[in-house]
Amino acid sequence: MVMTNVAAASALRVHNLRKSFEVPDAPGTTRLVLDAISFSIAAGELVSLVGPSGCGKSTLLRLIAGLDVPDAGELMVGEQRIVGPSAERGLVFQDPNLFPWLTVRRNIEAGLVARGVLHEKRHEVDDFMRLVGLEAFASAYPHHLSGGMSQRVALARALINHPKVLLLDEPLGALDAFTRMRMQDEVLRLWENRRTTMLLVTHDIDEAIYMSDRILIMTPAPGRIDREIDIDLARPRDRTSDSFLRFRSEILEHLHFAGKTAA
């Protein structure tokens, strides 16, 4: 009975997940990409997944989104097993992947159209365009938008479905440093406004510390979750404070990047 209580409190639960891929050059052989992945995220929590490239972060996110099928293990959203993609798990990629043939407004509406609820929920479209500050660009096509604006449309498009979990796969990775910091605040504002549970994949340690309640550190070959760090700093966080930097060096140390000098 205790177990079910824990499961009910967590928005997302991953248990003993394993995933391997066939090696393209050598048919018949497989490579283990993810092994024994277990963690859970509480409702309303913002958790980051940090690790070097190739550690399987994106694969893990695709499994949670239901776009790929794991070899073994359990994936639960609330009380329900994940069996395929669904509007309750929104996904935002590094490339905004806006539909170029639709205007900003129609892109944001896409989820409502796909679920066949546009008629009842049309009024929400304006709310979400205002939420990401794009009312003036309603009838613009994506190729007229900057990187940051495109990503804001992508966020609104995912949020309009009121997902139980929002999966973010390096959503700010393609932006320049200044736009990126502004967008981090933007995502935090959306999170505080809507209290959507978020799982953020990033390779930017500062971003993870600045934004998340908790950081999961992944190491590669095969991808495992090595360590969890609670970031118990009050928001808004100061990127130059001592405690911030302490978290930074702790994570770098764990990933064996700290104190190394060129040999």
Next chain:
Amino acid sequence: MLLFWEILGVSIVLATAQRFWITLRQWMRHMWPIFTAAILLIGVWDVITLGFHLLPLPYFPGPAAVLRSLISDRALLLDSTWHSLALLLSGYTLGVIVGLVSGVCIGWSTSVRYWGMPLLKVVGPIPATAWIPLAMVVSPSGIVSAAGLIALAVWFPVTMLTASGISNTRASYLDVARTLGAGRTYLIFRVAIPAAVPNIFIGLFMGLGASFLTLVVAESVGVKSGLGWYVSWAQGWAEYGKVYAALVIMAVFFSTVMTLLFKLRDRVLVWQKGTIKW
């Protein structure tokens, strides 16, 4: 002489009108080298045919003779153009509809692709005009078989390009749509097909070119009407002025149809940056 007066008349009208109509003036400022070249070319043609008799008659009449044929035979030319237009539109529309349906099926479903692709690859490249002997046997009327041949000529490029556009839809668009709650209908009609539209238009253009060719050939061998029929009929009477008159009409007719398709493309693909110019 008639030609000379016509050119002079049009020039005077345009020169007067441009003083009051700014768009016309800008257009003329842009176009005058082309017009000058065209008038010079007609002049050269006039000189080598009528002036010096350098080219044998009756095969190479002068520009005035062609213009005279255009005017004197206008009723039959108009009727022929009308028949060609009706035949072209019915064949093209049929080919496009069937091509879009088969292209989407082949592009989307792997099993349709398995069976459909070999058929497409073997049958498609045969020029539609090569089927004329068979079409004459099978079909009850020349018009129906010609429309069928035009449809066949259009079907192949439209199917091919639609299928490749659909199957090359960026996987991430489909992934995003799935996580937004999209089912199969949405994925096909709201993601894959819009994503394939630039490709589909290439197929539509290729099909249009093929349909012009098939139209003219079909009309000159089987159908008893249309511009293709008119050309071979006039040639039979050795009235080469009329042959060239029909060619002039074809040039205007086909390039107008082509321009309309480009206009449609520009309208549908407003979302695309950097489109091909016509």
